[in-house]
Amino acid sequence: MVEKLxxxxxxxxxxxxxxxxxxxxxxxELAATVSxxxxxxxxxxxxxxxxxxxxRPDISTVSLAIPPQxxxxxxxxxxxxxxxxxxxxxxxxSLAEVHALExxxxxxxxxxxxxxxxxxxxCVPDSKAWLADKTIKRLAxxxxxxxxxxxxxxxxxxxxxxxGVFDPGINALSIMTEILPWPVHVASxxxxxxxxxxxxxxxxxxxxxPDGAEMTATFDWRQEGPQTWDxxxxxxxxxxxxxxxxxxxxxxxxxxxKGSDHEYANLYKRMAxxxxxxxxxxxxxxxxxxxDAFTLGKRKTVDAFHF
Amino acid sequence: MVEKLxxxxxxxxxxxxxxxxxxxxxxxELAATVSxxxxxxxxxxxxxxxxxxxxRPDISTVSLAIPPQxxxxxxxxxxxxxxxxxxxxxxxxSLAEVHALExxxxxxxxxxxxxxxxxxxxCVPDSKAWLADKTIKRLAxxxxxxxxxxxxxxxxxxxxxxxGVFDPGINALSIMTEILPWPVHVASxxxxxxxxxxxxxxxxxxxxxPDGAEMTATFDWRQEGPQTWDxxxxxxxxxxxxxxxxxxxxxxxxxxxKGSDHEYANLYKRMAxxxxxxxxxxxxxxxxxxxDAFTLGKRKTVDAFHF
Numbered sequence: 001m002v003e004k005l006x007x008x009x010x011x012x013x014x015x016x017x018x019x020x021x022x023x024x025x026x027x028x029e030l031a032a033t034v035s036x037x038x039x040x041x042x043x044x045x046x047x048x049x050x051x052x053x054x055x056r057p058d059i060s061t062v063s064l065a066i067p068p069q070x071x072x073x074x075x076x077x078x079x080x081x082x083x084x085x086x087x088x089x090x091x092x093x094s095l096a097e098v099h100a101l102e103x104x105x106x107x108x109x110x111x112x113x114x115x116x117x118x119x120x121x122x123c124v125p126d127s128k129a130w131l132a133d134k135t136i137k138r139l140a141x142x143x144x145x146x147x148x149x150x151x152x153x154x155x156x157x158x159x160x161x162x163x164g165v166f167d168p169g170i171n172a173l174s175i176m177t178e179i180l181p182w183p184v185h186v187a188s189x190x191x192x193x194x195x196x197x198x199x200x201x202x203x204x205x206x207x208x209x210p211d212g213a214e215m216t217a218t219f220d221w222r223q224e225g226p227q228t229w230d231x232x233x234x235x236x237x238x239x240x241x242x243x244x245x246x247x248x249x250x251x252x253x254x255x256x257x258k259g260s261d262h263e264y265a266n267l268y269k270r271m272a273x274x275x276x277x278x279x280x281x282x283x284x285x286x287x288x289x290x291x292d293a294f295t296l297g298k299r300k301t302v303d304a305f306h307f
Numbered sequence: 308m309v310e311k312l313x314x315x316x317x318x319x320x321x322x323x324x325x326x327x328x329x330x331x332x333x334x335x336e337l338a339a340t341v342s343x344x345x346x347x348x349x350x351x352x353x354x355x356x357x358x359x360x361x362x363r364p365d366i367s368t369v370s371l372a373i374p375p376q377x378x379x380x381x382x383x384x385x386x387x388x389x390x391x392x393x394x395x396x397x398x399x400x401s402l403a404e405v406h407a408l409e410x411x412x413x414x415x416x417x418x419x420x421x422x423x424x425x426x427x428x429x430c431v432p433d434s435k436a437w438l439a440d441k442t443i444k445r446l447a448x449x450x451x452x453x454x455x456x457x458x459x460x461x462x463x464x465x466x467x468x469x470x471g472v473f474d475p476g477i478n479a480l481s482i483m484t485e486i487l488p489w490p491v492h493v494a495s496x497x498x499x500x501x502x503x504x505x506x507x508x509x510x511x512x513x514x515x516x517p518d519g520a521e522m523t524a525t526f527d528w529r530q531e532g533p534q535t536w537d538x539x540x541x542x543x544x545x546x547x548x549x550x551x552x553x554x555x556x557x558x559x560x561x562x563x564x565k566g567s568d569h570e571y572a573n574l575y576k577r578m579a580x581x582x583x584x585x586x587x588x589x590x591x592x593x594x595x596x597x598x599d600a601f602t603l604g605k606r607k608t609v610d611a612f613h614f
Contacts, residue, residue: 072492072515094599095402096492096592100517103490160495161603183410185379185403188467198605208379208404285403291598292401296468298505299606 003084003275004031004059006052008074009066010038010045012152013088017117018065021264027272031059049074053081060084061275067156068163072097075112079104084111086271090170090287091115093161102282111274113267114282116174120266121246122259127231128179130251134235136180136213142230143172144223147201153307157199164199166290168229169219173286175231175246176217184209186289189297194305201305205293222305310391310582311338311366313359315381316373317345317352319459320395324424325372328571334579338366356381360388367391368582374463375470379404382419386411391418393578397477397594398422400468409589418581420574421589423481427573428553429566434538435486437558441542443487446514446522449537450479451530454508460614464506471506473597475536476526480593482538482553483524491516493596496604501612508612512600529612 005028007018019040022028032044034052039045046052052059062078063086064071072092078085079101091114092098098114105112118124145168151157157167176184187208191200201222207215229245241250249257274281312335314325326347329335339351341359346352353359359366369385370393371378379399385392386408398421399405405421412419425431452475458464464474483491494515498507508529514522536552548557556564581588 093603095595288402291602295598295601
């Protein structure tokens with residue numbers, strides 16, 4: 001059965017990723033968009049979600065590609081109307097609001113999917129399988145990108161609830177929580193807040209884990225030039241390097257796989273299968289680590305940041 | 308059966324609350340203490356938990372009355388040795404570490420209890436029952452106390468992981484999450500950080516809830532003179548005021564109950580019953596609200612604080 005979908009939020013991520021993934025998947029029909037000031041040619045556009053929900057009872061599913069701050073209100077409206085809901089990462093601006101959405105979806109008997117697109121990167125399953133029988137000695141995440149390139153002029157990323165550098169950083173944490181054989185927790189963190197912003201532009205985190213491995217993550221949003229999205233892991237059975245955000249896998253310095261980009265294609269495939277089986281998928285572990293880093297991190301004030 | 312208990316951390320809260328509650332309960336025998344520099348007369352004292360665990364296999368239960376920062380390591384050691392564990396609030400310095408402890412307790416087949424002493428205040432069950440058939444219009448938490456009086460010289464409360472003013476504030480949130488008929492989430496927050504400290508000394512929080520009630524919390528640790536631990540709730544069926552941290556209940560301006568203090572007595576009673584029934588009790592909802600406030604709160608720098 002083809003599911004009719006409304007895509008809410010027609011910004012950069014919608015055009016770069018959501019629209020091509022939906023168009024390529026025969027399980028989905030893009031039936032409407034919701035956006036205050038953008039639209040997709042040939043598709044009915046609504047400026048409010050209420051208008052869309054009232055006008056289009058034929059739509060089964062709402063995908064939210066808007067910033068995290070307003071996402072709860074949209075998701076709540078869609079779930080209350082009996083729609084299945086797909087959430088861009090991070091799934092909300094607070095943990096409690098996502099718990100509330102999960103509960104509402106259960107009551108309404110619909111599917112909710114808190115997506116983590118980086119977990120769908122090509123070499124993530126290979127890494128998980130390779131690590132399963134190894135003892136990890138050291139893990140280092142280096143996630144350094146240029147916020148001006150990836151979020152041009154998007155002030156919401158620095159507003160409260162926008163997570164700052166954890167917006168990309170949470171992608172690394174979504175991979176880490178997927179591939180590690182045991183749970184970890186934040187032991188300490190240092191967060192660098194620009195003096196004119198409410199969220200950090202850089203962060204250094206140390207994790208604790210049951211195996212005693214040394215584990216760190218460094219996030220920085222001020223990196224110009226080449227961009228770095230690497231996870232390096234040293235084990236008793238060799239060295240694994242997952243780079244390009246999970247798309248390239250090296251073992252002991254040799255590239256063993258260079259995948260292509262199927263992240264959003266996989267998310268929409270999985271959403272269709274969750275609906276078919278009447279299930280939901282809400283794993284908050286990447287966001288718990290972010291919350292923990294905010295709760296126990298030391299704060300450092302750094303230079304003002306302007307787009 | 309009498310359970311033999313080791314109390315870890317012989318500081319102010321241990322002497323004020325834990326020791327009298329244990330002494331008054333025939334289900335418990337205080338068998339040992341663990342403290343680097345304090346002891347209880349007539350009881351064997353150890354300076355490390357490892358020494359106690361090695362020397363006293365007869366002890367079934369470990370109660371941790373130490374600051375949250377080192378608590379994970381102690382709890383992990385006790386659980387790994389097959390002991391039941393009771394945690395002072397907050398149960399840890401991160402959410403993920405408490406999830407890990409819960410998992411370890413499950414593997415080991417022992418009980419873990421994340422206590423919230425304020426939930427045991429005398430008028431909390433009455434408030435919950437009274438609210439059950441009302442519609443809440445407004446809720447205001449006012450929690451203002453003098454950190455110098457309650458935590459004299461205890462720098463750990465201002466260190467990362469010590470939660471700052473959320474250390475008392477989480478008591479209010481533990482009551483709120485117990486008495487409200489529906490879940491809420493933090494919509495916005497402003498946190499005041501002293502310029503020389505890593506955690507806030509004051510906080511203002513706004514909550515969102517499914518009923519559309521106006522809900523706020525104000526925490527302040529700079530209050531000299533009379534101390535305020537009040538929850539005011541306006542409903543369609545009258546006004547409830549829970550004061551003195553849950554010990555006094557007023558309805559429409561009339562005092563209907565002035566309870567006595569059984570908080571820690573109740574905690575030790577409940578711990579004994581959890582062990583007997585082979586259960587655990589770990590409700591993280593008060594701490595989720597604190598984490599959410601840290602994650603999406605605006606930060607304001609205020610005057611330095613010195614004890």
